[in-house]
Amino acid sequence: MKKLLLLMMVAVVTVACQKKQETTMDYVKVENGHFMRAGKPYYYVGTNFWYGAILGSEGQGGDRTRLGRELDEMKRMGIDNLRILVGSDGERGVKTKVEPTLQVSPGVYNDTILAGLDYLLMEMGKRDMVAVLYLNNSWEWSGGYGFYLEHAGEGKQPRPDDVGYPAFMNAMAKYATNEKAHQLFYDYVRFIISRTNRYTGLKYTDDPAIMSWQIGNEPRAFSKEALPAFEKWLAEASALIRSLDKNHLISVGSEGSWGCENDLSSWTRICADKNIDYCNVHLWPYNWGWAKPDSLIEHLPRACENTKAYIDQHLAVCDSLNKPLVMEEFGYPRDGFQFALHTPTKGRDGYYKYVFSLVADNAENGGKFAGCNFWGWGGFAEPKHEQWQVGDPYTNDPAQEAQGLNSVFASDTTTLDVIRTQVERMSQVK
Numbered sequence: 001m002k003k004l005l006l007l008m009m010v011a012v013v014t015v016a017c018q019k020k021q022e023t024t025m026d027y028v029k030v031e032n033g034h035f036m037r038a039g040k041p042y043y044y045v046g047t048n049f050w051y052g053a054i055l056g057s058e059g060q061g062g063d064r065t066r067l068g069r070e071l072d073e074m075k076r077m078g079i080d081n082l083r084i085l086v087g088s089d090g091e092r093g094v095k096t097k098v099e100p101t102l103q104v105s106p107g108v109y110n111d112t113i114l115a116g117l118d119y120l121l122m123e124m125g126k127r128d129m130v131a132v133l134y135l136n137n138s139w140e141w142s143g144g145y146g147f148y149l150e151h152a153g154e155g156k157q158p159r160p161d162d163v164g165y166p167a168f169m170n171a172m173a174k175y176a177t178n179e180k181a182h183q184l185f186y187d188y189v190r191f192i193i194s195r196t197n198r199y200t201g202l203k204y205t206d207d208p209a210i211m212s213w214q215i216g217n218e219p220r221a222f223s224k225e226a227l228p229a230f231e232k233w234l235a236e237a238s239a240l241i242r243s244l245d246k247n248h249l250i251s252v253g254s255e256g257s258w259g260c261e262n263d264l265s266s267w268t269r270i271c272a273d274k275n276i277d278y279c280n281v282h283l284w285p286y287n288w289g290w291a292k293p294d295s296l297i298e299h300l301p302r303a304c305e306n307t308k309a310y311i312d313q314h315l316a317v318c319d320s321l322n323k324p325l326v327m328e329e330f331g332y333p334r335d336g337f338q339f340a341l342h343t344p345t346k347g348r349d350g351y352y353k354y355v356f357s358l359v360a361d362n363a364e365n366g367g368k369f370a371g372c373n374f375w376g377w378g379g380f381a382e383p384k385h386e387q388w389q390v391g392d393p394y395t396n397d398p399a400q401e402a403q404g405l406n407s408v409f410a411s412d413t414t415t416l417d418v419i420r421t422q423v424e425r426m427s428q429v430k
Contacts, residue, residue, distance in 0.1 A: 026208035027247050028130060030277045033322040035370050037130075043363050043429045045356075045422050046081025046132075047074065047408075048329060048376030050142075051098075051394035053087060056123070057116030060100045061394065068123065070379040073410060075127045078423035081211065082124065083132040083328055083373045086192055087113050089143025090150075096161050096400035098142045099390065106151050106184045109191070115198065122199040125209035132328070132373070134253050135189055136216035138172060141398040144216070145172045148181035161400070173222035176230040186240055193244045205245040212249040213241050218282060218329075219253060224261045231270055238275035249277040253328075256281035256314050258288070268317050278370070279321070281314050282329035283307055285351065293337035296347040303332070304354045311358055315368060324370040330355055331375040331406035339386055339404035345415050352415060356422040363429045371426075374419070378407030 028037045035042035055067040074082070087102020087110075102113040124131055137144030146157035149172075160168040175181055193213065196203050204210065215237045221230035238250050252270060259282070260266035271279040285291040285303035292299055311327070318325040332351040335344040352374065362369035376396030383403035384392045395407040408415050 028211040028249060030249065030324060033318075033324060033368055035278070035324055041430060042370070043426045044081045044371040045079060045419060045426050046083065046328075046371060046373040047079055048373050048396055049074075049082040050085040050376065050396065050398070052082060052084045052120045052131075053102075053113055053117040054098075054100065054394060055116065056118075056120035057100075057112045059110070059112030059116075060390075062112070062116060063393075064119065066380060066393075067120065070377065071123055071127055071129065073379060074377065075129060077416065077420055078427065079377075079419070080127075080129045081132065081371065081373060082129060082377075083134065083214075084120070085137070085142055085217070086117065086133050086135050088137075088141075089147035094159075095387075096141060096159060096398075098399055101143065103143070103147070103188060107187060107191075114195070118197045118199050121197060121204075121207060121209045125200065125207070130209060130211035132212045132214055132251065133210060134214035134217045135192065136185060136219065138175075138216060138218050138220045138222070139400075140168065141400045142217070145175040145181075148184050149175055149178060151184055152178050152180035154178070154181075169220075169222045172220070173226050176221050176223075176226035176233060182233055182236070186237070189237070189240060190244065193241065205247055210248050212251045212277070213245065214251045214253040214280075215241075216253045218255050218259055220255075220259045221261060221266075224263070227261060227263060227266050230260075231266060234270055235273050235275075238273055242275045250275055251278055251280055251326075252276060254280050254282075255329075256310065258282070258310075264313065264317070267314070268321075271317065271323060272321055276323075278324040278326060279314065279318050280326050280328050281311065283310060283327065283355070284329070284331060286331075286333055291332070291347075293333070296333060296335060296337065297350075300347055300350050303351060307351075307355065308358060311369075315362065318368040323368065325368050326371045326373070327355065327359065327369075328371075328373040329375045330372070333405055339383070339402045341382065341404065341409055341411055343404075345412055349414050349418050352418045352422075356418070356425075360422065360425045360429070363426065374408065375406050376408070378404070378409045380410050381407070 054061045055063050088098040089103045092099045221227045241250050257264040257267045290303045290306050332348040359369050359372050378395040381393040381395045386402050388399040395403050397403050397405050397407050
């Protein structure tokens with residue numbers, strides 16, 4: 001009897017080890033400056049799907065039927081890499097901010113959103129898709145810096161809608177040096193990364209549906225004087241994440257030098273950190289003044305020229321660091337700066353084609369440009385109002401932006417054709 005019991009115990013341990021080994025094989029890794037997955041090079045066309053955890057919930061904003069439909073459509077197109085917000089912070093009912101929120105106050109969590117994130121990761125795992133999960137945000141649309149500053153004793157923080165972006169950014173510059181705000185964020189990081197998925201039973205640290213933990217969405221110092229403290233915070237955050245999770249990649253979520261007060265050396269130091277596995281850039285020709293609302297198509301050549309220069313500059317850094325580069329946000333408004341469904345996207349299609357060609361050309365030649373996530377997937381949503389209101393379907397345009405500004409919808413057939421062509425091309429890169 002004892003011998004039988006011992007054999008049964010050995011069998012259980014063996015199966016568990018085999019399962020662990022099989023899971024580990026599926027993690028996305030970086031080897032010699034390139035992504036690898038299941039022993040093969042991993043090049044990808046992904047998208048931004050920040051609202052995925054909200055759709056996965058059964059509370060306010062939840063729509064699991066739509067979530068399944070969106071994931072199926074993206075998978076059908078070959079889009080398997082989704083960049084997702086873990087959750088927004090702070091009170092509800094604030095104009096221009098995502099809701100429902102996940103972290104109502106420090107350490108107080110909305111369990112419906114946690115369930116939504118669990119459900120989303122389960123469904124992505126079923127479809128062999130991977131998530132880049134970002135944990136913070138420098139911008140107001142999900143709480144982010146402002147939330148932590150308020151609870152660190154800095155008082156009510158301004159919103160750009162009220163005071164304008166220069167005054168907002170000046171206020172957010174306090175975050176880089178606010179140790180109490182950092183500690184509140186670190187508590188949140190520990191809570192999220194140490195969780196176990198209620199549907200799969202997998203610890204987050206063991207889940208191959210997660211590709212990368214990302215410190216934030218476009219983290220910025222917001223002043224040159226704050227850059228040293230900003231770099232210190234990012235180094236501390238990445239070290240904390242690494243101490244909690246040895247399996248997954250870590251990234252910053254940076255725009256590149258643009259997000260480092262145009263100091264490329266600062267971005268280089270941030271990316272060189274031993275705990276940062278790969279580098280990110282974002283590109284926004286309209287937001288950065290390279291294209292104007294009344295002449296988006298006319299300014300497309302200038303936007304493309306500036307885009308190439310920006311990417312080349314950052315690729316040179318990645319070559320020196322031997323780390324992959326991902327262009328994880330880029331977008332271009334609809335023609336005529338229109339927002340409604342079925343309006344033309346000639347300028348956007350042209351910009352996507354150009355960006356995709358830069359990614360694929362470099363990848364095919366063995367370079368460090370490994371992937372891109374366009375902004376972003378609006379899928380089957382049908383916007384109800386130009387300004388998002390509670391109860392409206394989620395597009396990929398956050399609440400502070402016009403709904404339809406940068407989202408790619410299932411009805412945008414010409415843009416989807418451009419994306420499919422790139423998916424096919426990247427799938428051939430060896």
